[in-house]
Amino acid sequence: MDYNHKIIEEKWQKFWKDNKTYKTTNESDKEKFYVLDMFPYPSGAGLHVGHPLGYIASDIYSRFKKQKGFNVLHPMGYDSFGLPAEQYAIQTGQHPALTTEENIATYRRQLDQIGFSYDWDREVRTSDPNYYKWTQWIFIELFNSYYDIEKDKAVSIDKLIIIFEKKGNEFVNACHSQEEIFTASEWSAMNEKDQREILLNYRLAYLADTMVNWCPGLGTVLANEEVKEGKSERGDFPVERKLMRQWSLRITAYADRLLKDLDPLDWTDALKEMQRHWIGRSQGASVKFKIDGNDNLIEVFTTRPDTIFGVTFMVLAPENELVDEITTADCKEKVAAYVKRSSARSERERMAEVKNISGEFTGAYALHPFSGEQIPIWIGDYVLASYGTGAVMSVPAHDSRDYAFAKHFVIPIVEVVAGGNIEEESYDAKSGKLINSDFLNGLEVKKAMKTAIYKMEEEGIGKGEINFRLRDAIFGRQRYWGEPIPVYFKDDIPYVLEKSELPLELPEIDKYLPTEAGDPPLGRATEWKYKGEYSYELSTMPGWAGSSWYFLRYMDAENNNDIFSDDATNYWGNVDLYLGGAEHATGHLLYVRFWTKFLYDIGKISITEPAKKLVNQGMIQGRSSLMYRATMHIWSKGDAYPPSEVPPLFVSNDVYKLFMESNKVERLSKDDEDRLSSYKDEIRDLEQESTTKFRSLYPNKSGEVRYGTSFTPIRVPIAIVKNDVLDINAFQNSGPENKSARFILEDGKYICGSEVEKMSKRWGNVVNPDDLCERYGADTLRLYEMFLGPLEQHKPWDTNGIEGVSKFLRKYWRLCHNADGEFEVSDGEPTSKELKSLHKTIKKVEQDIEKLSFNTSVSAFMICVNELSELKCNNRTIISDFTKLLSSYAPHIAEEVWNLLGNTESISIADFPAFDEANLTEDNFEYPVSFNGKTRFKLELPSNMSKDDVEKSVLESEESAKWLDGKTPKKVIVVPNRIVNVVV
RNA sequence: GCCCAGGUGGUGGAAUUGGUAGACACGUUGGACUUAAAAUCCAAUGAUCAUUGCGGUCGUGCGGGUUCAAGUCCCGCCCUGGGUACCA
Structure with missing residues (x-):
């Protein structure tokens, strides 16, 4: 029988389901390993080809870990509360629970057909009362805690x-x-x-x-x-x-811990950096300023207490409560107007006007805490009510925003840290010696900060403080x-x-x-x-509530008496590998860390972080196909032809490029010039043709059809494009306006241009995994998604490449099937060449999976099968080991071959093949020999040959003579079993 | 503006972490098989010069540097993608 993915995949999916092959227990002597995917929101659109990328990667990893002897927890569920279902309910009146149920069914069908090894008995849904009961439970705990x-x-x-x-x-x-x-x-x-x-x-x-x-x-x-x-x-x-x-x-309350505990986590630096920034810890001091003739105090937070003597004005946020109280009578009107104006502006407008400096003097003065000098108090948009105290002490010499404000309103600027040129710009760097600063004079910035804080605390003016951006x-x-x-x-x-x-x-x-x-x-x-x-209470919880603790419920999903048992959480501990999109960096990932710490505090769990290692998979982008439509004019003195009837003209990619090029450069090459003019002729012919046709159709009207040489790119559904070649027939049938379309082709084909962008219905570039499973099978899809490139990287989807992995699977199938399509393997000892090929692959694949480099292991599989095909190898041992190796990537075909090899149990419980270095040792090594760093020839020498002998052999070789040209080499570098470099 | 990530053939991407750049695939071209197609197989495929052949030169965003040797390390730029936005 030929490789038939449909029969095989259906058969094994049923087998896994019937036998609960992927059921995981909480009791095991094996070491545990927890692999978690960020669970999906079940949207109505179902999965596109980009969604399963991470799931496939984590599935391979889980299956691999299982093969390596771990007890693996690999669950899946649904983040099933959320806005889209409710928006849909508003429009249609359909209960969101029903829509959600339907969407989940679609997701499940799509997931199942890809052959994942999830333990579905542990499924959770955040909208299930049996689940959200415990989300509410956590809320009650939070309410009852300080x-x-x-x-x-x-x-x-x-x-x-x-x-x-x-x-x-x-x-x-x-x-x-x-x-x-x-x-x-x-x-x-x-x-x-x-x-x-x-x-x-x-x-x-x-x-x-x-x-x-x-x-x-x-x-x-x-x-x-x-x-x-x-x-x-x-x-x-x-x-x-x-x-x-x-x-x-x-x-x-958890800001500090959320920040501190970030360090040891094996998450990407980019992600940790994002969280750090979001938490935004800044160290400084809070300082109190007295107000002249008013009992209130203005408290400010500053990160530069050292610059206290450089304060020449204060700025309050327009929303600050003090504004009303301190504003003097003659300033009331202007200030009130300013406050009104800024409150009317949206957050967005304020952001857009960052460069616009605005503010208003209140008429009031604060008193400098050390010198007692009068400091004017202003209000200004650039001070945020929601950060710190909503007031700042302005040090224009050493803060660029204060500087701009001072320059704009002509407020004095006093330099207190030497090192910059305050005539030109503010000097914001935290280094230099203090000047004009009384008791701080001569101190380095760092020392000055400490001294200033010490003095402030001593005099009760202020104190050292830490502030967070996190709200x-x-x-x-x-x-x-x-x-x-x-x-x-x-x-x-x-x-x-x-x-x-x-x-x-x-x-x-x-x-x-x-x-x-x-x-x-x-x-x-x-x-x-x-x-x-x-x-x-009439409001409900936000979308992230249920997802802030779901990883724990998976550990003990069927527990009806408790949120989860101690035994379960103690056994499973942290998530060992968490896979998901980078878009959750500051939302979900911050909240799940927060709730984990809280549950730890109240003694429900013994871990303080949800996931030790976290990887963000890259987005799979769509590749849209473009057609280029010529602008069209009708030239007419009198009554014109109806424009809607003029056939649109599309030019092929190369034609488009040529026209664009001719606009950009002064001169085209002779060759291009000729092509361009022949295209222009073609356009002219089409114009003629249309005009003739219209003359006969509309004898009473006058005019001429003209096509311009500027073009509009138009997206065309990728379904009617193959290898960038447009199916012209299908295009003409895709709409009445396209029926009469004209084309300028290259080599008789319409070649589309392309653009990489988000996969979306709107661009007609969505690829559905269902179609691919149907046509090529899940194993091929799995391999191809991995083959596409590094997991973390964004990459465009191009269905064309899938043929390659599909061929590979068929080639593998043929290894153990004879010309008549019957299963056939040979018994006996494998040859050393066969063993070498296999073990090279075992080593590579094992290393690659450990470092999540799935794309390179697919290449390794291909190389191995190519080599084994060359060797005409159908040795039972080799096929058997290779099948085990492949099983995490292509579980269905592996199960089938495993079964044909005479095994009765699922391959998922078979061990990972053992690697034996002995199979890789070589007698000879082919040295690349370079002269002055350029490789010139290769020389095969025994791999155990000494450095000196290698050098000698190389220099004595015939080829060397040519490159030495009679000269004596200055130096010869020999790296054993690597390279030889001769310096002449 | 600031903070990350990344720039390698026509395309997706490899490169043992300083040691043969372009593995493996797609695409393209040519060929075999076939009545034909599909499938399969074989060969070529970075650019360029030369060509009867051997081959030469250039080449990992750009410009410098370190080194016997640089896609990989250092310095300075440019571009693309993501995050963030007056955080005192």
């Missing part, structure tokens, strides 16, 4: 209450947003409502009035990382800032299709549900839109009340 800075961990809120009862909050060292200080007796005197209100300022999940990113287009708030350049990441709707009472998670994460979404937040309100105060009351399930609603009163969609469920009495 962050103790001294212990540097989350602690039960009950402990905090005890402290309040004993000592009040003055000495509590916790992460909080509580401003007032109270004593123990004051606490005890408070009613429950006030107490609970205060506790909210300490909880890790808290409700507070916060500036949020409000997206009217989606009708919900978004977290910072869901906003890209002022627009929503999903849907690309504008986002505005708005003050709202919202649920947030106090991720900032607390907004946790509520005014949406339906997400986890309900397990909270109800009594007297406007939030209470969490008892854990025994979970899950709090999503209620049914009539429409997936906000209520008339403007409440989120859950407000439509009017009967939905806690104990039939208290209102539930």
Whole structure:
């Protein structure tokens, strides 16, 4: 029988399913290994060829690890809450659960046909109440915890209450947003409502009035990382800032740990750098400035306390609360106008106007903490209300933004660090000696910083401080299709549900839109009340809630009594290899690290990081095909021909290029000139032809058809293009307007141009894995996706190349099948050549998989099969070992051959073939001999020959004489079994 | 602007980490088999000069440098892709 992928793949997929071949247990003597894919959001479009790339890589890796004797956990599930299903529900009225269910079924079918070794018994879906019950459970834990800075961990809120009862909050060292200080007796005197209100300022999940990113287009708030350049990441709707009472998670409490623990992780530097930047730790000091004639203080954060004597003005954010209070009467009007103007501008506009310097003087003065000098207080857009205290001390000599501001408004600039030229620009570097700075004079910047902070602390002016760019994460979404937040309100105060009351399930609603009163969609469920009495929280959790801990649930997915068992998490530990897209760098990957640390703090798990090693697979881009359409004119004195009937003219790629070239360069080569003029003739002929035709069709109209020589690239569906050659027939049948199309061809073919861009329906360049599985089979698809190039790299998809790997599999099949298509292997000892070929491959493939270099191992397979074919090898041992080697890449064909070899068990439990160096030793080595670094000839010599003998043999060889040309070599370099270089 | 990643044939990409640049494939061209096609197999394929042949020269984004030897290391640029954006 010829290699028939359809029969074979169906057969083994059924076998794996029936026999639960890939079931993983939590009890094993073997060492564990956890390979995780970032789970997909099941979109309606299904998978395109780019999605499975990472899944195939991780599948090969898992199967390989299994072969090497590990107990491998390799699960899959769905991030099934999310906006698209809800948007679809709004449009169609169809319940998102139904759409999601259908989409998941499609995904599953597509995944199954590629032959993955997932243990499907561990599947999770974030939208399944059995799963989100535990997401809610974690929320309750967060609500019931605060962050103790001294212990540097989350602690039960009950402990905090005890402290309040004993000592009040003055000495509590916790992460909080509580401003007032109270004593123990004051606490005890408070009613429950006030107490609970205060506790909210300490909880890790808290409700507070916060500036949020409000997206009217989606009708919900978004977290910072869901906003890209002022627009929503999903849907690309504008986002505005708005003050709202919202649920947030106090991720900032973990900022330091999130930063510190990054170092030892085996993640790419780029990714770690992105996280570091996102967390944005800066060290400096907070300094208090008195205001002249006002009791308030302006507190600022600065990273340059050393430049304190260079402060010549202060700038407050327009939103700063102090603005109103300190502005003098004569400045009121202008300041108010400025505040109004900047508040009206969206975040996006503000960003776009970075270069525009704007601001307004408040009329008020601050007093320099050391010199007591008056410092004017300004307000300005460039100071952000959301960072630090929303106020800065401006040191124009040593900060480029302050410099620009000072220059613009003509404010004095005082140099305090020597080394730059402040006439020209600010000197921002953190090196040089202090000048004009009283007690800091003569100190180096670093020393000056310490001294300044010391003095500030001594005099109670300020203190050393660390600031983070990271903001607390907004946790509520005014949406339906997400986890309900397990909270109800009594007297406007939030209470969490008892854990025994979970899950709090999503209620049914009539429409997936906000209520008339403007409440989120859950407000439509009017009967939905806690104990039939208290209102539930109406917003739901964001998309990343469920994905922040799913890797743990896989370890014990079927546990009904607990979120997961200690045994399971202790056994599986961290994810050993986590594979997914780089787009999750600051969203998902930061949150999953945060929740992992929190679960560690409360003693649920014993790891502090989710994944030891993380790899981002590159995106597979689409390759769009382009046609070039000539501009068309109708020249007419009177009544013209209807333009819609003039046939469009398309020119082939080469023709297009030639025309473009002729516009760019002054002179074309003779050859090109000739071709160009022949194309021009062709265009003229077509114009003539059309004109003649129109004259006869429309005898009453006058005119001429002309085609211009400027061209518009038009995308054409890749389905009607093969190897860049357009199927002209198919194109003409693709639409009425194309029916009459004219072409200027090259060699009788229309060659399309191409462009690499995102794979998308819009560009007609989507390639579906279903078609490829049907035509070539899953094994071929798997191999080809890997063959395409390095895993991490972005690369364009080009279906043409798939023939190569398809040929390879058929060649491998033929190795163990005779001319009649019958399975046939020979017994007996393999030859040394055969062994050499095999073992070379074993070594290479093993090394390659370990370093995730899958593309090169596919080449190695091809080389091996080419060699074995050459040797006409069908030796049982060789075929058997090679099959084991191949099985992680092409599991179906490997199972089949394995079975034909007489094995009854699945190949997935067979060991990885053992490598024996002895098979690779060579008697001779063919030395490349170079003269002055240029390879001139090759010389075969025994591999154990000494350096001196090699040198001698080389110099004595006939060929050398020619290159030495009678001269004596200056130097001869011999690298044993590598190279010989003669310097003349 | 800043921070990453990357520039190698017509194309995707290899290169034992300083040691034969272009493996392996695609594509193209020519050939074999066939009534024909498909499939399969064989050969050529970086550029250029020369050609009867041997062959020569150039060549890993650009310009320098280190070295017996550089795609690989160092210095200075250019370009492409990604991230980020007044973070005090």
